[in-house]
Amino acid sequence: MTPRPAAPSRRTLLRTLAALPASAALLGEAPGLLGGALAAAPPNGSATRYTIVPFRNSDDGTVDVYQSDDATDFRLLRSSAYTPPAGRIRDASVIRHTDGRYYAAYTTRTWQDPSTTIGFARSPDRVNWTFLYDHTVPVPGLSRAWAPEWFVDSDGGVHVIVSCSTTNDEWIFTPYLMRATDSALTAWSTPVPLTGIGANHIDTFIVRIGSTYHAFPKNETTKYIEYATATNLTGPYTIRRTGDWAGWGSYREGPALVQLDNGAWRIFFDGYGDGTYYYSDSRDTFTTWTPPAALPGISGTARHFSVVKETVTGGPSLARNTTRSFRSANYPTRHWQRQSSLLNLPVVDGSSGSAEKQAATFTVVPGLADAGGCSFRDTTGAYLRHWDFRARFDANDGTRTFAEDATFLLRAGTASGSVRFESYNHPGRYLRHYAYQLRVERSDGTDLFRQDSSFVPVTAWA
Known part of the structure; x- marks a missing residue:
C-alpha cells in the first residue's frame, strides 16, 4: 500500500x-x-x-x-x-x-x-x-x-x-x-x-x-x-x-x-x-x-x-493535617529531606540519625492558596515552596505569592500509591528530582520525567 x-x-x-x-x-x-x-x-x-x-x-x-x-x-x-x-x-x-x-x-x-x-x-x-x-x-x-x-x-x-x-x-x-x-x-x-x-x-x-x-x-x-x-x-x-x-x-x-x-x-x-x-x-x-x-x-x-x-x-488521595515522609518512586531508598533550607533527596533508612529523620518528616496541610491542593511544613514550621524553581523552605510571609509558591496540586504518580505534585502557580511544572535535588520543572512528556516526579507518601520517619 x-x-x-x-x-x-x-x-x-x-x-x-x-x-x-x-x-x-x-x-x-x-x-x-x-x-x-x-x-x-x-x-x-x-x-x-x-x-x-x-x-x-x-x-x-x-x-x-x-x-x-x-x-x-x-x-x-x-x-x-x-x-x-x-x-x-x-x-x-x-x-x-x-x-x-x-x-x-x-x-x-x-x-x-x-x-x-x-x-x-x-x-x-x-x-x-x-x-x-x-x-x-x-x-x-x-x-x-x-x-x-x-x-x-x-x-x-x-x-x-x-x-x-x-x-x-x-x-x-x-x-x-x-x-x-x-x-x-x-x-x-x-x-x-x-x-x-x-x-x-x-x-x-x-x-x-x-x-x-x-x-x-x-x-x-x-x-x-x-x-x-x-x-x-x-x-x-x-x-x-x-x-x-x-x-x-x-x-x-x-x-x-x-x-x-x-x-x-x-x-x-x-x-x-x-x-x-x-x-x-x-x-x-x-x-x-x-x-x-x-x-x-x-x-x-x-x-x-x-x-x-x-x-x-479515582484520583490520588493524601490526608491533610498528618505527618508523612516521601519516598522517591524510582529510587526507593531516597526520601525528601531538608538540608539547610533546600529540599534534597538523600538516602534515609533505619540507620539514619534522629536529626536526619526529623529533617525527612513533614506535615501535610491544606494548600495555602487552594485548600483542595496541599502544602508541606517541616518540623520548624517553615513551608516548602519554590524560589527560582528550586524547592526550598521559608517562613510564611502571608503574601499571595508565597501561598501560591507553597501550594501543589495532586496528580497520579507512575507507581502504585505514588503521587505527583504540580505547582499551583506554574501549571505543567512538577516537583522533580534531578541529581538528587528537588526542583519545580516543566513536564517534557517522557516516562523518565514522570518517574522522577513521582513520590510515595510513607509513614513519617520521626
Whole structure:
C-alpha cells in the first residue's frame, strides 16, 4: 500500500496563492466551557481529566484520543478511535452533552475540496465513536464549511460556530452561529454570521465569563490569532487585540481554551508554520499571557483539537493535617529531606540519625492558596515552596505569592500509591528530582520525567 502523505495545513493554499485578495462521573460543570469542571483543585480522591481528539498530521482520515490530568502531558488513550464512513475528519471539536455522551463536530473534507457539510459523531465513553450524520450547512452559495466549534451558553443552549466561505470568494471565511433546536443535537437553526468579527476570520473559539463573550478568531490576512468581546453571543463583537498582541507569533490556528484548576485560562493552538503545538496561560482574563510553550509528546503528531475538562473519581488521595515522609518512586531508598533550607533527596533508612529523620518528616496541610491542593511544613514550621524553581523552605510571609509558591496540586504518580505534585502557580511544572535535588520543572512528556516526579507518601520517619 502506498503510504498516505502528511495532511497539509488547510492554510497552505492560503499562504502560497498570491492571487488571493489581502484582506465520567462529573462532579461539576460550568456553562460555556465545553462541558468542563469548575476551576478548583479536584477533591481528595478525585482527579481532573482533560480529553482531546485530534486528527493526525500524517492522516486526516482518522482521529486519536488522548487524555491528561494536567492539560500538559497528554497520553494516547486510543489510536484510530474514529474513522468516518466517507470523507475526512479534521478540526474535531468535542463536548460532553447533558445526556452523558460525548459529541464530536468536524470538518468533512480536506482543504483542497469544496465542503458544504460538517460531520457529527457520538461516543458513550470518549473511546468508542459512531457516525451520526453529515449536516449540510444552509449558507447561500456555500463553498466551504470548516472547523465547527461547540459553544454551550449559560442558558444551556448548545451551539456550533462554523467558518464558512462562498463561491464568490472561496478562501474568505466568516464565522457563523447555529443553535441546536433539539436535545439530540440533530436539528439546527439557520446559520447567522457573528457581527463585528468580519470576513477573512476563521477558527473562532468563544468562552463566556459573566456577561461577556470572549472570542478568539484567526485573522487569515495577518495569520495572527486575535481577541474580541461582545455582550451578545451573535455580536456585535469588538476586536480588542490584533497583530502579535500576546506574543504567540504568526501562522497559528485552531485556538481552543480551557480553564485550569488554578483558575488560569489556557489556550492551545496549532503552530502549523513550524509544526509545533503550543499552549499559553493567562491569569488576568486574557490581558497578559505566558510565553508559548511546545506541548510535549504530541507536537508534530496531533492537529487542531478542542478540550473536554471533567472531574472524575479515582484520583490520588493524601490526608491533610498528618505527618508523612516521601519516598522517591524510582529510587526507593531516597526520601525528601531538608538540608539547610533546600529540599534534597538523600538516602534515609533505619540507620539514619534522629536529626536526619526529623529533617525527612513533614506535615501535610491544606494548600495555602487552594485548600483542595496541599502544602508541606517541616518540623520548624517553615513551608516548602519554590524560589527560582528550586524547592526550598521559608517562613510564611502571608503574601499571595508565597501561598501560591507553597501550594501543589495532586496528580497520579507512575507507581502504585505514588503521587505527583504540580505547582499551583506554574501549571505543567512538577516537583522533580534531578541529581538528587528537588526542583519545580516543566513536564517534557517522557516516562523518565514522570518517574522522577513521582513520590510515595510513607509513614513519617520521626
